Amino acid sequence: MNDAIQERPGRADVIDGEAVAASVRESVTAAVGRLGEAGVTPGLATVLMSDDPASETYVRMKQRDCEQVGIESHHVEIDTDAPQSELFATIDQLNEDPAIDGILIQRPLTEGVDEPAALRRVDPEKDVDGFHPENVGRLVTGDPRFVPCTPLGVQRLLTEAGVEIPGSDVVIVGRSELVGKPLANLLLGRDDDADATVTVCHSNTEDLANHVSRADVVVVAAGVPRLVTGEMLAEGSVVIDVGINAVGEGDDRTLVGDVDYESASEVASAITPVPGGVGPMTRAMLLRNTVNAAARQAGVEIDS
Numbered sequence: 554m555n556d557a558i559q560e561r562p563g564r565a566d567v568i569d570g571e572a573v574a575a576s577v578r579e580s581v582t583a584a585v586g587r588l589g590e591a592g593v594t595p596g597l598a599t600v601l602m603s604d605d606p607a608s609e610t611y612v613r614m615k616q617r618d619c620e621q622v623g624i625e626s627h628h629v630e631i632d633t634d635a636p637q638s639e640l641f642a643t644i645d646q647l648n649e650d651p652a653i654d655g656i657l658i659q660r661p662l663t664e665g666v667d668e669p670a671a672l673r674r675v676d677p678e679k680d681v682d683g684f685h686p687e688n689v690g691r692l693v694t695g696d697p698r699f700v701p702c703t704p705l706g707v708q709r710l711l712t713e714a715g716v717e718i719p720g721s722d723v724v725i726v727g728r729s730e731l732v733g734k735p736l737a738n739l740l741l742g743r744d745d746d747a748d749a750t751v752t753v754c755h756s757n758t759e760d761l762a763n764h765v766s767r768a769d770v771v772v773v774a775a776g777v778p779r780l781v782t783g784e785m786l787a788e789g790s791v792v793i794d795v796g797i798n799a800v801g802e803g804d805d806r807t808l809v810g811d812v813d814y815e816s817a818s819e820v821a822s823a824i825t826p827v828p829g830g831v832g833p834m835t836r837a838m839l840l841r842n843t844v845n846a847a848a849r850q851a852g853v854e855i856d857s
């Protein structure tokens with residue numbers, strides 16, 4: 554029995570993202586060990602130019618994850634009222650720094666900063682987020698180098714849940730550069746853990762329920778709390794909830810996804826929770842991309 558899948562009588566199995574992320578971290582730790590034998594210590598730089606508390610939390614979590622697996626983490630914080638030239642100069646320095654194998658610009662950047670220009674400035678060989686146009690282009694043309702972390706995490710969760718992705722009908726709700734578009738391209742690939750038929754829905758899709766109701770797999774990354782409900786889903790479908798929305802105030806404040814978890818659990822065969830689903834996988838795949846970046850730059854073969 555797969556420890557990452559919790560069976561619940563009469564309700565959808567829960568796909569435990571924390572458990573899958575822990576096993577990814579284990580294999581990353583082993584890969585870091587192999588790099589160490591070749592004299593390489595992988596380094597990740599996180600860059601934060603925002604005072605959004607959620608972004609601050611995510612960056613802290615990423616630093617802690619790095620420490621756990623033996624990746625050296627370097628953190629740069631830039632004042633939100635600094636000119637964007639300071640951010641660009643920081644990226645230039647990190648590009649040149651041999652101790653840095655991966656660069657992560659935490660999104661969203663503070664208002665007024667040209668985010669696409671910042672992402673374009675990252676050396677594509679250090680672009681462990683997979684957001685540089687060169688890496689986007691490589692994914693789209695079927696020759697991926699770095700793939701964005703959340704789509705990689707979603708793909709791994711589907712595999713762990715025993716979904717036969719080739720030939721399945723996948724509906725993605727959300728067309729962001731961060732999740733929807735790269736995930737569609739990833740699952741359209743010809744590999745054994747892809748080769749799906751993919752539909753991408755968005756805020757202008759007419760009759761969302763009609764699309765969702767015929768999917769084997771539904772991935773929701775729309776940023777709208779509880780957008781997808783059980784009555785929209787096909788019986789036995791697999792549901793991956795990428796949304797993380799804070800709702801309520803004070804003691805009632807809680808995190809919910811883009812899926813109505815209770816009603817979806819009555820219909821789906823498996824579902825990810827929020828928190829504890831896709832979020833931990835995003836962080837785990839960042840670690841994997843970082844060791845791969847370090848191996849590529851050092852010319853060392855690792856199997857991660």
Ligand SMILES: Nc1nc2c(c(=O)[nH]1)N[C@@H](CN(C=O)c1ccc(C(=O)N[C@@H](CCC(=O)O)C(=O)O)cc1)CN2
Pocket residue numbers: 610611614657658659660661682702703731797827828829830831832833835836
């Ligand atoms: N440069 C990037 N910026 C952003 C990315 C990204 O992949 N690269 N993704 C999102 C946010 N994100 C990563 O930065 C992220 C979101 C959520 C989690 C996570 O572990 N969530 C936990 C809950 C945490 C909490 O208590 O708040 C969970 O879901 O269990 C990690 C990373 C936007 N920006």
